[in-house]
Amino acid sequence: MAAFRVDNRIGRTAILLVLNGEECISKEQLRQLKWKSCTGKVGSMESQKVVAAIETAAKKNGIIQPGVYRETHALYHAIIDAVSGVTRGQVQIGSVLRTVGLSFSIIRGNPYESEQEGDWIAVCLYGTIGAPVKGLEHETIGLGINHI
Amino acid sequence: MAAFRVDNRIGRTAILLVLNGEECISKEQLRQLKWKSCTGKVGSMESQKVVAAIETAAKKNGIIQPGVYRETHALYHAIIDAVSGVTRGQVQIGSVLRTVGLSFSIIRGNPYESEQEGDWIAVCLYGTIGAPVKGLEHETIGLGINHI
Amino acid sequence: MAAFRVDNRIGRTAILLVLNGEECISKEQLRQLKWKSCTGKVGSMESQKVVAAIETAAKKNGIIQPGVYRETHALYHAIIDAVSGVTRGQVQIGSVLRTVGLSFSIIRGNPYESEQEGDWIAVCLYGTIGAPVKGLEHETIGLGINHI
Amino acid sequence: MAAFRVDNRIGRTAILLVLNGEECISKEQLRQLKWKSCTGKVGSMESQKVVAAIETAAKKNGIIQPGVYRETHALYHAIIDAVSGVTRGQVQIGSVLRTVGLSFSIIRGNPYESEQEGDWIAVCLYGTIGAPVKGLEHETIGLGINHI
Amino acid sequence: MAAFRVDNRIGRTAILLVLNGEECISKEQLRQLKWKSCTGKVGSMESQKVVAAIETAAKKNGIIQPGVYRETHALYHAIIDAVSGVTRGQVQIGSVLRTVGLSFSIIRGNPYESEQEGDWIAVCLYGTIGAPVKGLEHETIGLGINHI
Amino acid sequence: MAAFRVDNRIGRTAILLVLNGEECISKEQLRQLKWKSCTGKVGSMESQKVVAAIETAAKKNGIIQPGVYRETHALYHAIIDAVSGVTRGQVQIGSVLRTVGLSFSIIRGNPYESEQEGDWIAVCLYGTIGAPVKGLEHETIGLGINHI
Ligand SMILES: [Mg+2]
Ligand SMILES: [Mg+2]
Ligand SMILES: [Mg+2]
Ligand SMILES: [Mg+2]
Ligand SMILES: [Mg+2]
Ligand SMILES: [Mg+2]
Numbered sequence: 001m002a003a004f005r006v007d008n009r010i011g012r013t014a015i016l017l018v019l020n021g022e023e024c025i026s027k028e029q030l031r032q033l034k035w036k037s038c039t040g041k042v043g044s045m046e047s048q049k050v051v052a053a054i055e056t057a058a059k060k061n062g063i064i065q066p067g068v069y070r071e072t073h074a075l076y077h078a079i080i081d082a083v084s085g086v087t088r089g090q091v092q093i094g095s096v097l098r099t100v101g102l103s104f105s106i107i108r109g110n111p112y113e114s115e116q117e118g119d120w121i122a123v124c125l126y127g128t129i130g131a132p133v134k135g136l137e138h139e140t141i142g143l144g145i146n147h148i
Numbered sequence: 149m150a151a152f153r154v155d156n157r158i159g160r161t162a163i164l165l166v167l168n169g170e171e172c173i174s175k176e177q178l179r180q181l182k183w184k185s186c187t188g189k190v191g192s193m194e195s196q197k198v199v200a201a202i203e204t205a206a207k208k209n210g211i212i213q214p215g216v217y218r219e220t221h222a223l224y225h226a227i228i229d230a231v232s233g234v235t236r237g238q239v240q241i242g243s244v245l246r247t248v249g250l251s252f253s254i255i256r257g258n259p260y261e262s263e264q265e266g267d268w269i270a271v272c273l274y275g276t277i278g279a280p281v282k283g284l285e286h287e288t289i290g291l292g293i294n295h296i
Numbered sequence: 297m298a299a300f301r302v303d304n305r306i307g308r309t310a311i312l313l314v315l316n317g318e319e320c321i322s323k324e325q326l327r328q329l330k331w332k333s334c335t336g337k338v339g340s341m342e343s344q345k346v347v348a349a350i351e352t353a354a355k356k357n358g359i360i361q362p363g364v365y366r367e368t369h370a371l372y373h374a375i376i377d378a379v380s381g382v383t384r385g386q387v388q389i390g391s392v393l394r395t396v397g398l399s400f401s402i403i404r405g406n407p408y409e410s411e412q413e414g415d416w417i418a419v420c421l422y423g424t425i426g427a428p429v430k431g432l433e434h435e436t437i438g439l440g441i442n443h444i
Numbered sequence: 445m446a447a448f449r450v451d452n453r454i455g456r457t458a459i460l461l462v463l464n465g466e467e468c469i470s471k472e473q474l475r476q477l478k479w480k481s482c483t484g485k486v487g488s489m490e491s492q493k494v495v496a497a498i499e500t501a502a503k504k505n506g507i508i509q510p511g512v513y514r515e516t517h518a519l520y521h522a523i524i525d526a527v528s529g530v531t532r533g534q535v536q537i538g539s540v541l542r543t544v545g546l547s548f549s550i551i552r553g554n555p556y557e558s559e560q561e562g563d564w565i566a567v568c569l570y571g572t573i574g575a576p577v578k579g580l581e582h583e584t585i586g587l588g589i590n591h592i
Numbered sequence: 593m594a595a596f597r598v599d600n601r602i603g604r605t606a607i608l609l610v611l612n613g614e615e616c617i618s619k620e621q622l623r624q625l626k627w628k629s630c631t632g633k634v635g636s637m638e639s640q641k642v643v644a645a646i647e648t649a650a651k652k653n654g655i656i657q658p659g660v661y662r663e664t665h666a667l668y669h670a671i672i673d674a675v676s677g678v679t680r681g682q683v684q685i686g687s688v689l690r691t692v693g694l695s696f697s698i699i700r701g702n703p704y705e706s707e708q709e710g711d712w713i714a715v716c717l718y719g720t721i722g723a724p725v726k727g728l729e730h731e732t733i734g735l736g737i738n739h740i
Numbered sequence: 741m742a743a744f745r746v747d748n749r750i751g752r753t754a755i756l757l758v759l760n761g762e763e764c765i766s767k768e769q770l771r772q773l774k775w776k777s778c779t780g781k782v783g784s785m786e787s788q789k790v791v792a793a794i795e796t797a798a799k800k801n802g803i804i805q806p807g808v809y810r811e812t813h814a815l816y817h818a819i820i821d822a823v824s825g826v827t828r829g830q831v832q833i834g835s836v837l838r839t840v841g842l843s844f845s846i847i848r849g850n851p852y853e854s855e856q857e858g859d860w861i862a863v864c865l866y867g868t869i870g871a872p873v874k875g876l877e878h879e880t881i882g883l884g885i886n887h888i
Contacts, residue, residue, distance in 0.1 A: 438529060
């Protein structure tokens with residue numbers, strides 16, 4: 001697939017990043033926007049492992065500064081919003097006997113025209129949710145966006 | 149943008165359809181898959197208007213049979229799941245003083261290899277959510293998938 | 297249908313009362329148990345009207361003392377629990393474009409062996425929930441039980 | 445108790461089945477309606493065990509076809525709706541320090557006049573919820589209905 | 593800090609008790625009001641341990657009678673309401689990868705002018721919620737009030 | 741009541757501010773901390789009016805910059821968290837037939853030792869919730885804290 005145009009919609013970019021993979025955004029485009037991003041995968045029946053996988057990826061890839069709580073806090077609530085789109089209603093996975101297999105993307109940058117708006121963070125999760133049996137599952141997506 | 153490959157992931161297709169518009173799926177591809185789809189837009193502070201707009205579009209475009217309750221029921225729960233991704237937690241919009249501007253897509257078809265799985269329905273909503281003031285908003289997505 | 301045996305399960309009795317109607321409990325049986333009960337009907341798209349109809353019936357039939365807040369409070373939370381069974385997840389009806397047609401029963405009495413347990417209240421709602429179109433609906437039940 | 449009249453209300457029948465036991469529906473009546481049903485019991489502090497017990501019973505008794513995902517999916521959401529009536533608000537049991545002792549019924553069939561409506565599934569849970577101490581509990585019910 | 597005036601607002605008193613400690617209410621004042629109270633601390637990633645710590649304190653300090661279910665029931669729902677203020681939305685702690693460090697207070701008494709209102713119970717939780725890393729946390733409060 | 745010591749706990753200060761009124765924090769203390777604060781009152785059956793009253797107060801008193809979305813966004817989510825403590829479970833007031841009479845406080849400042857943490861916002865709501873009848877109500881509190 002040809003690279004899509006990276007515009008300033010951070011959520012849309014996060015969604016396409018998780019659907020199409022990292023090759024779809026050129027390094028050059030991100031540099032121009034001064035955005036940071038990373039992707040990863042997590043499969044689990046435990047919600048806390050999903051949260052942890054995304055937090056770890058964000059720290060390892062320098063998306064957030066681990067020692068600054070406001071950054072952890074911004075990311076955390078973006079993650080919970082994204083997970084809540086995935087689970088639709090109750091942020092529960094294994095405790096209601098289902099499992100998820102998810103890819104995720106994280107983007108940090110300013111999607112607004114005004115510089116005053118500063119950085120925002122978008123977390124997108126996409127994959128499958130279903131019974132803990134291969135194939136008994138359907139797709140799911142979640143997006144969380146927060147100022148950071 | 150070049151047309152993306154329509155594979156059997158009905159949720160992914162619904163997401164790309166709402167992000168990239170109808171031109172991105174050729175009529176031919178959908179015919180091969182025997183899938184039906186439509187798109188639309190709705191902006192409102194009232195959750196029930198969002199639900200109604202999607203239901204109306206689905207009926208007008210022949211995605212569901214209006215007189216068959218099981219089809220209305222399948223669509224309804226897919227919509228509520230999608231809205232719940234958009235609102236993350238409470239299916240409320242104006243009653244918590246926010247507004248949405250959404251595009252939506254609906255696809256009906258069998259995303260599984262086995263013919264026994266029959267038709268499924270995917271509803272995807274993408275757009276903005278925020279204060280009832282232009283620009284004070286961020287992006288949001290929701291996807292609901294149900295057997296029909 | 298023959299009258300069922302009224303045992304001390306106040307919730308079960310409330311359920312059967314709403315399913316089978318008042319004739320199924322003899323006045324004598326209730327007098328022996330020192331229980332009070334009433335039934336009613338309410339159809340609406342507005343949650344608050346459902347709550348109001350049950351509160352009004354409870355007061356008119358002397359199930360609770362209107363001037364005593366602890367009784368209103370006990371009843372209120374029993375109603376919300378019952379409605380939440382009916383709506384499953386979000387205590388919303390018209391705001392998510394659906395309507396309910398419900399029968400309800402209210403019973404007050406002590407379902408426990410020990411006199412110390414005092415009075416409890418059971419509110420049961422049973423009927424249909426669905427699209428605001430006759431026939432596009434399925435059944436639903438909710439039961440709320442509280443000490444009073 | 446005399447057998448009650450089995451009418452086409454699948455939810456009401458599921459409720460009475462769980463309250464009165466299997467002897468209350470004659471095999472003949474069910475055969476006429478072409479409905480399938482089973483009952484069972486589950487007591488647990490873990491929501492996932494409640495879900496699993498019902499899924500297992502449904503498969504063992506031939507109510508759903510285990511290999512067909514749309515059937516598992518229909519049953520799953522009916523179960524979650526039923527559990528959500530039991531727990532009223534949060535689909536959590538032990539994680540909020542309470543336990544349930546439940547009987548359940550599952551019925552599959554067409555409750556509507558039109559043959560087009562196909563099969564629906566009703567899951568009813570009834571029993572007690574409360575502190576993990578015998579007697580410190582009250583009754584609870586939940587009903588989930590889905591097209592299958 | 594000087595002792596604040598204990599008025600009949602049981603919730604306000606419970607809040608100040610947890611914020612300022614027990615020395616702020618003189619034993620004499622409580623005796624006049626015929627109110628009972630206690631305080632404690634609990635830190636955990638498991639919601640059920642928070643519930644258990646408060647229940648244990650209430651029983652040990654004679655706030656409720658352990659053998660009377662209506663008292664346990666009243667306390668339980670007050671606790672869940674308080675925890676739900678702390679967690680805001682989902683009564684989940686460790687399962688969404690966060691931890692709490694809480695002080696709590698429990699007060700039992702009649703906050704209303706009329707003697708008919710009988711006893712009520714107030715449970716207040718105050719402390720921090722955040723990542724399971726010291727310092728990556730912010731404050732939180734919750735208050736549950738119930739008739740007993 | 742004597743002025744309490746303003747320490748760096750922004751949530752605790754917001755709670756005491758709403759309970760004890762503005763006189764309890766000296767202007768001097770706030771100036772030293774470089775914190776901004778305001779208080780107000782709102783009574784309503786409509787959740788959106790509660791949100792609007794707090795947003796308006798925050799803007800009128802210069803707590804947030806109305807033209808900067810990240811500030812509106814931070815405040816909005818702090819308000820929803822606070823309201824969710826008040827309503828415990830469903831952010832609904834009149835739609836479940838209850839009303840609130842609330843005082844609120846808003847504080848903006850850095851409660852952490854590190855300057856890097858920047859500003860945070862605390863919104864505290866305290867008052868009564870209950871039936872729309874004077875006196876049939878009990879106390880309630882909610883606190884929302886967010887980075888800004
Ligand atoms: Mg937070
Ligand atoms: Mg339904
Ligand atoms: Mg209450
Ligand atoms: Mg599903
Ligand atoms: Mg209870
Ligand atoms: Mg937001």
